[in-house]
Amino acid sequence: xxxxxxxxxxxxxxxxxxxxxxxxxxxxxxxxxxxxxxxxxxxxxxxxxxxxxxxxxxxxxxxxxxxxxxxxxxxxxxxxxxxxxxxxxxxxxxxxxxxxxxxxxxxxxxxxxxxxxxxxxxxxxxxxxxxxxxxxxxxxxxxxxxxxxxxxxxxxxxxxxxx
Amino acid sequence: xxxxxxxxxxxxxxxxxxxxxxxxxxxxxxxxxxxxxxxxxxxxxxxxxxxxxxxxxxxxxxxxxxxxxxxxxxxxxxxxxxxxxxxxxxxxxxxxxxxxxxxxxxxxxxxxxxxxxxxxxxxxxxxxxxxxxxxxxxxxxxxxxxxxxxxxxxxxxxxxxxx
DNA sequence: TTCACTGCAAACGCTTTGCATATGG
DNA sequence: CCATATGCAAAGCGTTTGCAGTGAA
Numbered sequence: 001x002x003x004x005x006x007x008x009x010x011x012x013x014x015x016x017x018x019x020x021x022x023x024x025x026x027x028x029x030x031x032x033x034x035x036x037x038x039x040x041x042x043x044x045x046x047x048x049x050x051x052x053x054x055x056x057x058x059x060x061x062x063x064x065x066x067x068x069x070x071x072x073x074x075x076x077x078x079x080x081x082x083x084x085x086x087x088x089x090x091x092x093x094x095x096x097x098x099x100x101x102x103x104x105x106x107x108x109x110x111x112x113x114x115x116x117x118x119x120x121x122x123x124x125x126x127x128x129x130x131x132x133x134x135x136x137x138x139x140x141x142x143x144x145x146x147x148x149x150x151x152x153x154x155x156x157x158x159x160x161x162x163x
Numbered sequence: 164x165x166x167x168x169x170x171x172x173x174x175x176x177x178x179x180x181x182x183x184x185x186x187x188x189x190x191x192x193x194x195x196x197x198x199x200x201x202x203x204x205x206x207x208x209x210x211x212x213x214x215x216x217x218x219x220x221x222x223x224x225x226x227x228x229x230x231x232x233x234x235x236x237x238x239x240x241x242x243x244x245x246x247x248x249x250x251x252x253x254x255x256x257x258x259x260x261x262x263x264x265x266x267x268x269x270x271x272x273x274x275x276x277x278x279x280x281x282x283x284x285x286x287x288x289x290x291x292x293x294x295x296x297x298x299x300x301x302x303x304x305x306x307x308x309x310x311x312x313x314x315x316x317x318x319x320x321x322x323x324x325x326x
Numbered sequence: 327t328t329c330a331c332t333g334c335a336a337a338c339g340c341t342t343t344g345c346a347t348a349t350g351g
Numbered sequence: 352c353c354a355t356a357t358g359c360a361a362a363g364c365g366t367t368t369g370c371a372g373t374g375a376a
Contacts (some may be wrong), residue, residue, distance in 0.1 A: 024350050024355060046340080060358040065341065081244040085366075086340060101293060112287055117300075120277045124302055128275060128318060130264060132304035137280075139287055141295035155291060187330060187375055209365080223333040228366065248341075249365060331373080338367070348357070 001094050007037055010076050010093050017074035028059060032067045036077060042088045042109060080136060082109055099137040106143075106150045164257050170200055173239050173256050180237035191222060195230045199240060205251045205272060243299060245272060262300040269306075269313045 001009075014033050018025050035052055036043070045064050052059045068089060071077040078092040082102050088109075098113040117137060125132050143152035164172075177196050181188050198215055199206070208227050215222045231252060234240035241255040245265050251272075261276040280300060288295050306315035 022355095026350070026356060028357070044340090058358075061340095062342080062359080063357060066356080079246070081246065083242070083244065085248055101287065101291060101295075103293075104296065110291070112291060114283045114286065116279060116283050120279055120300075121302065123277065124264065124275055125304075128264060128273070129307045130266075130302070130304045131307060132264075132302045133267065134304075135300065135302045137283075137300045138298060139284065139293070139295045140297045140299075141288075141293045144292045144294060185330095189331065189375070191332070207365090221333075224365095225334080225367080226332060229331080328374105328376090330375085333372090334370095336367105336369080338365105340363105340365090342361105342363070344361080345359095346357100347359105348355105349353100350355080351353100 003037075006094050007034065010037055010091075013074060013093070014071070014076060017070065021073075023070065028063050029067050029070070031057060032059070032064060033071065033076065036071070036089075036091050037093075040091070042080070042090050044086050044088055046086075078134070080138075082138060083140070099139075101139045101141070101155075103143050103146075103152055104140055105146050106152065108151060108155075110152070110155045166200075169257050170197065173200055173254075176237060176256070177234070177239060180233070186233065191226050192230050192233070194220060195222070195227060196234065196239065199234070199252075199254050200256075203254070205243070205253050207249050207251055209249070241297070243301075245301060246303070262302075264302045264304070264318075266306050266309075266315055267303055268309050269315065271314060271318075273315070273318045 010033060011030060014030070015025060017023075018029070032048075032052075035048065035055075035057075045061065045068065049059070049061050049064055052064075068077060068079075072079055076091065076093050077089050080088045080090070080100065082088060082100065096113060097118075098111040099117065101110040101112055102108075103110070117135065121132050121135060124130065143155070145152060145154050147153050173196060174193060177193070178188060180186075181192070195211075195215075198211065198220075208224065208231065212222070212224050212227055215227075231240060231242075235242055239254065239256050240252050243251045243253070243263065245251060245263065259276060260281075261274040262280065264273040264275055265271075266273070280298065284295050284298060287293065306318070308315060308317050310316050
């Protein structure tokens with residue numbers, strides 16, 4: 001699916017969600033969705049705020065928090081806490097399931113993907129009689145190939161299929 | 164291992180850790196360790212503070228944060244972020260590996276244990292050349308057997324072995 | 327004696343809330 | 352119209368920091 005197509009689809013999904021729940025379809029909400037889907041990778045509210053301010057949008061932090069909440073509800077954005085107090089977010093439509101590996105030396109967050117997590121999820125659902133909506137798996141550790149500049153160069157940021 | 168024995172062992176481990184790193188062995192630090200190991204389950208700094216204050220300890224939040232940091236370093240306590248901004252902690256010596264299931268209806272946190280997570284960890288270490296020190300796996304969902312009082316009565320708080 | 331550690335309170339940073347104004351339905 | 356959403360700023364709240372006094376080594 002092309003990026004342009006994704007943009008259209010998420011707009012439609014968001015619009016449906018707002019309609020179904022009696023929320024207004026304000027230009028701010030769609031502008032925020034569009035900004036989020038114009039990038040990849042993780043972001044926090046503050047950097048999204050600064051970024052939109054720099055582009056001369058008239059937007060407030062309050063509206064960003066409000067809108068992110070709506071986007072979480074309809075699954076277009078996912079939220080992470082990588083041990084710090086500031087929440088991290090990422091666009092999640094049309095992006096493969098993945099988990100995170102956090103380097104305790106350089107602080108960087110890498111993505112990987114291991115399908116076995118789905119089996120654990122299924123077993124847990126069956127045995128504990130839960131309907132699992134989402135999960136978060138984080139590994140914390142140190143890279144054996146840490147470079148002098150403090151980064152793990154051999155790791156790409158895209159999901160790596162394992163097993 | 165009995166609770167009394169655990170208490171002695173963690174005191175010894177903490178003492179060794181403090182000695183090895185040139186930290187002082189203050190009574191406050193051992194009092195905090197003892198309080199933490201006199202309970203099971205999750206706790207946050209504020210409730211530990213209130214609890215110790217009620218027991219007439221003269222302790223400050225600053226020292227609690229300081230000491231928890233030392234306890235994290237030597238693996239006697241582990242830290243969790245279940246989606247809220249307040250960190251949760253739990254004693255981790257002589258307690259089997261487990262992960263968490265968070266009920267989105269009642270907010271309760273349950274424990275379960277699935278050995279397959281270890282395989283995922285090993286594969287990730289091999290393929291991505293990381294030394295993984297710890298992990299956190301959280302499942303978020305809703306209990307199919309939610310009671311009228313808003314709790315999931317059939318789930319025990321102890322780890323349930325799956326698979 | 328010395329300097330790391332302590333309690334206290336102020337500062338900090340992320341998030342939420344209150345309120346007057348604006349606007350979608 | 353008018354209830355909901357917005358921007359702004361203040362308040363909230365968990366955590367960190369600064370500092371003068373304390374006590375472990």
